[in-house]
Amino acid sequence: MSGPSLMDSLFQRTLEDLIKGLRQQLIGEQAFISKALEEIRKEIKSTDLSTKSTALLKLCYLSNLHFHDMSFAAFHALEVLSSPRFPHKKIAYHAISLSFHDSTPVLLLITNHLRKDLTSTNEFEVSLSLQCLSRIANVDLARDLTPEVFTLLSSNKLYVRKRAVAVVLRVFEKYPDSVRVCFKRLVENLENYDPQILSAVVGVFSELACKDPRSYLPLAPEFYKILVDSKSNWISIKVLKIFAKLAPLEPRLANRVVEPICDLMRKTGAKSLLFECVRTVVTSFSEYESAVRLAVEKIREFLVDEDPNLKYLGLHALSIVASKHLWVVSENKEVVIKSLSDPDPNIKIESLRLVMAMVSEHNVAEISKVLVNYALKSDPLFCNEILGSILSTCSRNVYEIIVDFDWYVSLLGEMSRIPHCQMGEEIENQFIDIGLRVKDVRPELVRVARDLLIDPALLGNSFLHRVLSAAAWVSGEYVEFSRNPLEFMEALLQPRTSLLPPSIMAIYIQSAFKVLVFCLHTCFVRGGSTAGVPASASYESFDDLSVENGADSTVAHGQTCTSAPITNESIVNLLKLVELALSPLLGSHDVEVQERARNLLGFVDLIKLEALNSSGQEENDSERKGVEATKIIRLVHDAFSKELGPVSLTAQGKVPVPDGLTLNENLGDLETICGDIELPSSNTFSFGYPSEEKDVSSFSNLQIKEDSGQSNESTSLLAEHRKRHGLYYLPSGKSEVISNDYPPANDPALQGDNNDNASDLVKLTAESLVPKRKPNHSKPRPVVVKLDEVDEKPVAVKQLESRDDSLSGAVRDILFGSEDILPTSSRSNLPNSNRKGKKKQHMITQVESKENVVDDGNSSSRRRKDHSHGKERRHRKKNAEERNETDRKEKESSSNHPRRHKSRQRAEEPLKVPPQTSVIPDFLL
């Protein structure tokens, strides 16, 4: 046994050997590491502690820098820990704090080791175990070691004491009951004059105060003293953090503190402290005009500084202050706008946030223009950052800040043409949303949609497909505003649409359907209805067809239709175009596309058969058929012309459940009923029967008419539902084969005029950012349809934080001194008499201040009496204990309504009484 052990320890690879070997990489890193791990596994089982600890150290190295699992060595680490030698201990503690976590099985075994080292006379051993405890403490460890930590809190070795203070934070977190034991000593350390101890204590309190500031209000006087006296910047920063949390809770405290903070701001030379002052003022003292002015002055110094760090922090501080004092931002707008073109992306994003904070309905157009120009020039990431923030700001609160929707819609079009634009989905939603909500903007919307649709280059950009789908939808839905519907047909059926994914292709086809119906309707039905007798008009129109464009009727159509006349000839061409474009899609693999193409082609077939072929037949027959074709067209047109409005999210819930329908009934027996019917799975659907077309044409006319009418109506409703909600029932395969024969839509090289430099833009915005007195909007803001319940964002029911979370509850018990809750564990004997006495003092004042709330009639006089009469106090104390139960309730309710409580108390106090906080007892301030 001893032989191999000796060999092991003599020829063991040390950590340095390991690192050297690893760096030489003779056999490759992975191979070397696995070999080393093998060695370590062997060595770590050795009985010799030196060998073991070296192995452990090597393992630490591999785990730490090469991320190899070292959990197998947990027990071995404990073995090394039991060594009496300091270097072994050090390695073991290092390994433990590196690898242990809450679910490490051997965690239970470590308690005694830690206890032993915590009580060791060697301060370094104590320090090591404290360090380890701070990392691995769980509930059990924290509970079991609280007494030791408590003792160390007043250790006369400063080195140990400051570490104990820092560790207390973790112990509190894990085991809140320890607060009852240790808190007093922690507070006593606040009065320590040693800067190291003070720094540690203040650090602990600043962490604690982040979580629940209210509990620490009673300690405000101590913090105040530290703030005024402190010479160390580290400490000042921490104290400022505490006050940033406390001040908003207690206005009188803020009154007291704001002056020292301003002093500090004026005289300090350290940037970190200066920044902390600035941040404290802008977050928590924003009502104090002079302090804010001073802070803003300092922020400006930061902004113009060369150091990018200061600039970033300056912008960050501005964005904090922006919510309350927007003037500060507009005062510094030049710097902010200039920062948009800073080389640092973080600074850019920060300044973008600020620019967006300045947006109002008066300047939204100008700011957006500037930003879009920036977006054109910047890298894709920031470009989309800009576009995203424009979109979200403008659509905020149902387009609250938009007055001129025509402008906004064309801006959307412009944004989607920016080469890097990846915000397709958001733009799509807004297009459709605005179309539904704002009636007046639809003509412009259609114009923008047209521009997008007819540009074949855009089809090559996969990010734009969503936008195009919205444009297609708009073109179909609001085709009546179009000047030239035929153009839409061509755009929707252009060959490059094959680049679109199937789901969007389906939308294109559906829109083409709508546009076609509209064209036919204007041409045949409406053209006649102006003449007065629909039947004769349709007859006339079909007559035209047969005699090949009678000149006079073409003129008549030219008048009834919009600027671009829809002649019969164009209809014929249109039908041909549809057939040409869609017949390849009949074999599409996508069910949606195939079905829609089939629908449309079936409809075309129907019309064509009825209308075009009638020329060869006799007069009577063609008239009869013509009438039927008109009927079909009218029916389908009616189905499409129903206007769609925005639908409330809760609309479904408002539909009453019909009588006799039990939704919750067990559907289990349905399975037995339908069990023998084999349902085809959705994947196996196939519509590729070539015979179907023949079937359709062979049906009797009447049947087809009804069928197609209904099916079209339902499919269109379905499609619209889909588009509106963006919910596609069938997953769309993303087969994006983009052949870019066309030049990109917006070649940066072509955008020469956008490359004007930053200073020009600054000049531009300098004018535009000045809020105009009278917005020169030529037209009033159009009505935006709002649904009351939906458009307000669902307000999250803000739950009151459970104030009785255990840690702050415990702290409050200590500071507010309700002594009826004694520590439940055996350590209740720890508080010595001295502490008890002090505690009592705390408690009494607290109880008394609570009483102020209870009987508000004579509280202020009673308080003053209290301070002079100790006897009465004692008497009162007994009294108070009797009342403790009710008091505590009262306290709870009072802490729930601190405002009322404070204001009431303030009203009672005469003005000459120095400012004091409601929960801060007098003797503290």
Added chain:
Amino acid sequence: MIHFVLLISRQGKVRLTKWYSPYSQKERTKVIRELSGLILTRGPKLCNFVEWRGLRVVYKRYASLYFCMCIDEDDNELEILEIIHHYVEVLDRYFGSVCELDLIYNFHKAYFILDELLIAGELQEPSKRTVARLVAAQDSLVETAKEQTSSITNIIAQAAK
């Protein structure tokens, strides 16, 4: 508080990691991968702060090493920069003009020095001289212990057991 400290070389090699908040081994690897991608790509004249997962990472480059510390949103970034600088100065004093190789071969010492500086994610010792003294004291403790173990008589005694 400081959530973790990382030392990453310019090539993306990790030189030191210290975690003050609980992260599992898997998360640690992920964090390091994410952050080195985020930080190493940044140019030299940019600011030293990066927003990351709702936290903030303060980094500073010394020679070929990036010192990174991750802090809460409302912590003081400039203070952390000072702490980083402080740490570097202490290292410099200890190793005598420190270089990356020192940290590679004495990785545990770099840890021990960091442990003197920070505890539980808070700055513990703002005085460089004190840190140097404490580290030296512990080193000598280690040395004396080592001498005892590695003396020949000791080895023989052990072998004879």
